[in-house]
Amino acid sequence: MSRHRGERLESQRHARLATRLESLNTARELAVGRIEADELQQLYGVLDRASTRRSLSSGHTVVGLFGPTGSGKSSLLNALTGTDLARVAARRPTTAEPLAVIWGEDGSSDLLDWLEVQNRHVMPDGAHLLPGVNGSRADADGGLILLDLPDFDSTERGHRAIVERLAGQVDVLLWIADPQKYADAALHHDFLDPLATHGAVTLVALNQADRLAEDELDQVTGSLRQILAAEGLGAVTVHPVSAVTGHGLQTIAEDVRAIVRKKEAATGRLSADADVAVASLQEFTGAELPAPSKTVRTALADRLAGAAGADAVIDAVVRSYRRDAHAVTGWPVTRWLGRLRADPLRRLNLRHSDVQSFIGRTSLPEPGPAQRAAVDRALRHFGEESSNGAVEPWRTAIRDAARSSEPELIDSLDDAVAKTDFTSGSRAWWWPVAGVLQWLFLAAMVVGIGWLGVLAGLGFLQLPVPPSPRVEGIPVPTLLALGGVAAGIALGILCAALARLGAQRRGKRVRRRLVASISGTSDAVAVAPVAAEVERYNAFTRAVEEAAKHR
Incomplete structure (x- = not known):
């Protein structure tokens, strides 16, 4: 019975040692390229000796x-x-x-x-x-x-x-x-x-x-x-x-x-070697880090939106909205003047109905030093937030992972802007109503002016001028002409004010879409490598802790 118990204990020791060595080998694989090779020499030696000794006479x-x-x-x-x-x-x-x-x-x-x-x-x-x-x-x-x-x-x-x-x-x-x-x-x-x-x-x-x-x-x-x-x-x-x-x-x-x-000495020796290897790695471990949170990712996307020229884009959205609103709801006599101004969104190739949009590029200026610096600052800040709490050299590795995405990210930002929908739902429900009213007011003005013209012509020809109906003492033709002009101008002013409010709401809504689009790009290009590096650090820490636990 004692012999069987001893064999069982020895089997358990072998199993624990195998678990420790497997964990140490996992830590070694994760540490390559992050921890200096000379810092891992002791670990390499332990794993090499253990692998060989366990294959020889037990x-x-x-x-x-x-x-x-x-x-x-x-x-x-x-x-x-x-x-x-x-x-x-x-x-x-x-x-x-x-x-x-x-x-x-x-x-x-x-x-x-x-x-x-x-x-x-x-x-x-x-x-x-x-x-x-x-x-x-x-x-x-x-x-x-x-x-x-x-x-x-x-x-x-x-x-x-x-x-x-x-x-x-x-x-x-x-x-x-x-x-x-x-x-x-x-x-x-x-x-x-x-x-x-x-x-x-x-x-x-x-x-x-x-x-x-x-x-x-x-x-x-x-x-x-x-x-x-x-x-x-x-x-x-x-x-x-x-x-x-x-x-x-x-x-x-x-x-x-x-x-x-x-028959435990070889296992005991290798276990003691594993203790030394664990101790040599523990200085590179710390508390596990959380993956980049939604708040941190959204903050990164917001900063990148600024670097991608979001302010210029949102300004174009606002001005384009007001231009479109004026084209439908403005006083018909003057609204044609608005068409003489180019559409700000079309100038940036951001109207998805345009043929040019199929090339997937905007007409925003090429990234300059200021934009590149803004992207670099955003990535630095993101790297700092993501690596907070990590020990060296993992902290540096996480920050480097964030900054390594800069060239690809700069190229991808324009694509993210181009894929954003800036025009869906661009026509407010009240535009057609205001447009119909404007045409009715214009018709009233035309009828009034025409009526007054007929009356004036009859008077000029010394022909009998029939009396005009009156409303509160004001001739109806005059009321139609002046009322149509006044009502059209007043409605145009009201619609312009409503368009400004609508444009502001549209700008905020489009900014959210733009940040969401850029967030998708930054998640794939910038966040993914950082998240992978964070998980690599966490996996390394877990492997070392696992090796320390099964003593």
């Missing part, structure tokens, strides 16, 4: 012995294996190369090839870790690989490079210190401090304990523990050992056996 646990010159790594390896392998290897030309001692050869070859360890020794069946100590065969073999590594403080640069590489690849890091160099800056600053998150797969042995008196050993061990705690490795046990006397070897061997039996 039945082997690689324990690397790291330490400075004189710490006694080789003697400790010999004591743990009951051999003199390290000493023999030291006499060969390959002393700069790592030495692998293997319990259970099957499946180890590809793993050691990846580790680039060519100097290998396979322990015979039945061999135990720390011979002479009671333990079953399962304790001694079943997938342990011990690596004896070059000194990390060697004068040979190649040695340090090997140590740095394998420190990032082995499953368990066994650091060997000695009483003289246990506080060495190279050990702590260059290796232990950067691996502070790897406490679960880190062992520390204070070798050469036989050289210290008991009180001195306690003092040095306590000092080393304090240093490790300050580096975030307070949970790591310090094992005082002696390869000469065998002091403490059984304890450290049991710790190694326990790690090998659990």
Whole structure:
């Protein structure tokens, strides 16, 4: 039952690690082109190592012995294996190369090839870790690989490079210190401090304990523990050992056996690497941003409308409306004068009934420096509003996405203006009524003048002039003539006032249409890339949070 429970827990750990790595890979894909490549090197390394290590033997646990010159790594390896392998290897030309001692050869070859360890020794069946100590065969073999590594403080640069590489690849890091160099800056600053998150797969042995008196050993061990705690490795046990006397070897061997039996070291190491990668990405995350709101998009469209010459267009709409109103409702005697003025909308090619409108261009002036500057200001403002709350470099990426649309947007604004309907519903319901009245008043004037003319002609010819009917003492012909003129002029003035009000309402209505048309264009050209960049930032943040959550 315990075995099945352990297998189930290990399966769960593998699943969590797979989820974390998948999330980190998603974050990597989203970060490319936004975060500097050198900032992502650590992430690249973690994903590359994880991908390779998970494809290799899961039945082997690689324990690397790291330490400075004189710490006694080789003697400790010999004591743990009951051999003199390290000493023999030291006499060969390959002393700069790592030495692998293997319990259970099957499946180890590809793993050691990846580790680039060519100097290998396979322990015979039945061999135990720390011979002479009671333990079953399962304790001694079943997938342990011990690596004896070059000194990390060697004068040979190649040695340090090997140590740095394998420190990032082995499953368990066994650091060997000695009483003289246990506080060495190279050990702590260059290796232990950067691996502070790897406490679960880190062992520390204070070798050469036989050289210290008991009180001195306690003092040095306590000092080393304090240093490790300050580096975030307070949970790591310090094992005082002696390869000469065998002091403490059984304890450290049991710790190694326990790690090998659990088969969790590789997963734990990769999970710790994932912690480091997550930490390196968290500085680029923040609160998720909302997509550009309708208010923000409408404000952008309104600013772009101004840049597109909306004021000139609306003025043309107003003047065209008043011109059309006068052509229908003005005093017929003078309304023809209005036709001598060109239609402002037609001059801008904004009457959709015109053949020219099929080319989809207006006759507005070509965009000049002022218009381009206005578009740039509108996009800058939009980028600032959309990126507010984002961290760098995402803030800059969102603002750049807004400004990148400027050339296409400037070309598209004229098309948006051309597609706007400026003339639908241009004839108000009262225009025909006023027009009929004007013609009736004109007819009354003509009848009155004609009547008066006939009467005047009869008088001129000395013919009898019939009396004219009167209304309130005023001759009807005179009333018709003067009343028709007065009524026509008065109606024309009234209609002009009503036309001004109607033109203002038409201007506001057309401006809304124009802003809506430009909004459609800006949504496709300017808002879409910004929204995509915002979502990319949000997806990156979610991926990093997901990787941090499944620890």
